[in-house]
Amino acid sequence: MPRISTKAPAAPASAVDGGMHQSIARIDLLISALSQEPEKGLRLVEVCAATGLGKATAHRLLSGLVQYRLVDHDAESGRYFVGYKIFSWASGVSNRNGLVELLHPAMARLVTQFGDTVYLVVRNGDAAVCVERLEGSYPIKSLTLKVGDRRPLGIGAGSAAILAALSKPERTAIIAQGAAARRAFPLSDAGLAAILGKADTKGYACIDGAIVPGVCTIGAAITLDDGSPVAAISVSAIADRMSAERQLEIAQAIKAEIETLRKTNAAFFKAANRSRLMSGIGA
Incomplete structure (x- = not known):
């Protein structure tokens, strides 16, 4: 039986429009969206649709997350995935x-x-x-x-x-x-x-x-x-x-x-x- 799959929650105001801890809120929003499609991943346009973030903002943040291995990027398909580094963290939690x-x-x-x-x-x-x-x-x-x-x-x-x-x-x-x-x-x-x-x-x-x-x-x-x-x-x-x-x-x-x-x-x-x-x- 397939597991339940849901869309990412609507972006909170602090993530999209500014506010306290905006950068952290946006990172949480991005990783939460990617976690909804662990096998398929998401293209940039799908990330934007799921999070409400603009293309430039989403791309900049994703690039940083890829650099720190919190997100993986498949260059051939253009899809982003939750990084294995987070999995290693989670196993300790x-x-x-x-x-x-x-x-x-x-x-x-x-x-x-x-x-x-x-x-x-x-x-x-x-x-x-x-x-x-x-x-x-x-x-x-x-x-x-x-x-x-x-x-x-x-x-x-x-x-x-x-x-x-x-x-x-x-x-x-x-x-x-x-x-x-x-x-x-x-x-x-x-x-x-x-x-x-x-x-x-x-x-x-x-x-x-x-x-x-x-x-x-x-x-x-x-x-x-x-x-x-x-x-x-x-x-x-x-x-x-x-x-x-x-x-x-x-x-x-x-x-x-x-x-x-x-x-x-x-x-x-x-x-x-x-x-x-x-x-x-x-x-």
């Missing part, structure tokens, strides 16, 4: 908070048990970032996220599980603030409300074809000892493999793995660690 190392064995057991794709996403403010993906043995893969992908809270089963685990006031505020970002995805506010309502009752989130047709994903939040969610594990498969009985079996298995981790690593899940666990990925 993904386990900064220790979650990947801690949860990898649990994720590996879930992959072995169910044969489908298992994801770990970490909450970062009003978004969730994928920091680990393990592919199962089943030949038809549901690869809806890659490591490094960032989604507004509520987009994706793991992300929705995190949102559902928040206090009602914080959840309401995030839903309102994230409305514009969620419009890039085929999930209505009413659809999200229904998913969260069921998650409140069941203790896990299920997204069945609402974001990627034909794909069903089950996710459960990882919470600290005060109940605040910092991450989530999800299992994703083609809908034909996700009967109601199997959805429940997967949800129970994910929750059991999380509960075991909480019991055997109580110090790790103390509320005092909330800041560290949520800052493992750049804002």
